[in-house]
Amino acid sequence: MNEMGLDLTGKVALVTGGSRGLGKAIAMAMAGKGAHVVICGRKQENLDQAVADLHEKGVEVAAFRANVGLPDEVANLFQSIEARFGKLDILVNNVGMNILTPSVAMADDGLWDKIITTNLKGTFLTSRGAVPLMRKVGRGKIINISSIAARKAAMGMGIYCVAKAGVDMLTRVLAVELAQDHITVNAVAPCMVRTQFSQPFWSNESLLKQIAAGIPMGRIAEPDDVVGTVLFLSSDLADFVTGEIMTVDGGAMA
Numbered sequence: 350m351n352e353m354g355l356d357l358t359g360k361v362a363l364v365t366g367g368s369r370g371l372g373k374a375i376a377m378a379m380a381g382k383g384a385h386v387v388i389c390g391r392k393q394e395n396l397d398q399a400v401a402d403l404h405e406k407g408v409e410v411a412a413f414r415a416n417v418g419l420p421d422e423v424a425n426l427f428q429s430i431e432a433r434f435g436k437l438d439i440l441v442n443n444v445g446m447n448i449l450t451p452s453v454a455m456a457d458d459g460l461w462d463k464i465i466t467t468n469l470k471g472t473f474l475t476s477r478g479a480v481p482l483m484r485k486v487g488r489g490k491i492i493n494i495s496s497i498a499a500r501k502a503a504m505g506m507g508i509y510c511v512a513k514a515g516v517d518m519l520t521r522v523l524a525v526e527l528a529q530d531h532i533t534v535n536a537v538a539p540c541m542v543r544t545q546f547s548q549p550f551w552s553n554e555s556l557l558k559q560i561a562a563g564i565p566m567g568r569i570a571e572p573d574d575v576v577g578t579v580l581f582l583s584s585d586l587a588d589f590v591t592g593e594i595m596t597v598d599g600g601a602m603a
Contacts, residue, residue: 355584357420357478358383361434362583363426365389365417365475366444367410368399370544371494374572375441375579377408385434386410389417389426390444403507417444417471427478437482439583442493442516445546452507461508468512469519476523480532488531492582493520495538497598505519513538517594523594533591535582541569566599574599 362379366372367388380386380403388410396412405411411433415426430437446467448460451584455461476491483489499513517536524534536584541547541560551557551569561568575597581587582595596602 355382355580355586357439357580357583360384360438360487360583361387361430361436362439362441363387363389363430363437363475363479364441364443365471366413367441368392370546371542371572371575372441372443373399373403374576375443376410377403377406378576378580379439379441379583380408380410381574381594382584384439387430387434388412389415391416395477396423417442417475423471423474423478426475427482431482436486437479437489439490440475440492440580442475442491442527444468445473445494445496447506447509447546449505449549450508455508463510464508465515468509469515472516472518473519476519476534480527480530483532484530488528489533490583490587491523491527491532491534493534493536494579495520495536495567495594497538497540497596497602500592500602501545519593520594528591533582533587535587535590535592536594537575537578537582538594538598539570539575540556540564540601542575543569543571559573564599565602565603568599570597570599 362384364372366374367376368390376386376388393414400412413429415422493516495516496513498510499517502510519535578597
């Protein structure tokens with residue numbers, strides 16, 4: 350086992366959707382472990398705010414605007430990272446979105462494309478873009494943020510569940526394909542995390558109690574509950590861990 354452990358000093362890490370919520374917490378934690386962190390997102394104003402917020406906490410990050418569902422913007426993102434840092438060691442595919450809607454009775458077919466593109470296609474495009482930069486240094490870590498929704502259907506979240514199930518299989522496929530390049534690919538599958546993404550659920554006290562009742566530890570996850578697992582998978586401690594879906598759910602799937 351490498352004695353460096355959770356030290357990420359000198360590593361270059363990209364966190365997609367890093368301007369808020371879980372992504373922002375991951376970016377801050379990685380920077381705190383010594384990594385050079387890049388965040389990306391669709392909206393420049395959100396990125397600017399995140400950079401300012403993290404700066405106030407003594408954390409410096411680089412930020413590039415990119416929609417991970419658009420191949421040209423993803424290509425530009427990795428060109429920018431290569432121009433600035435010359436390499437990439439860690440990719441955290443954190444971008445995710447959902448619009449509550451029934452599946453079969455869905456009126457707008459565009460919602461299917463939007464949810465699948467953001468959650469699944471975006472994860473594929475950024476992973477594909479990261480590989481050449483990781484091959485330059487002879488190793489790398491890809492961590493996908495999945496969800497227990499990949500294995501447990503929920504009303505109004507059918508398309509999201511399908512997309513995250515795809516992320517889980519993509520994780521395993523890439524783990525097998527990239528093992529020879531010493532690139533590990535794993536996923537973290539949390540239960541509901543208290544972020545802006547899930548606010549419609551946890552801001553409803555009655556609904557929150559129902560959700561928490563299904564979690565043996567009696568509460569939903571906080572961002573910091575997930576960060577530790579991401580740091581582990583990003584570190585030398587996890588060099589022989591690949592193709593795994595690590596559940597962080599307080600026992601909900603047990």
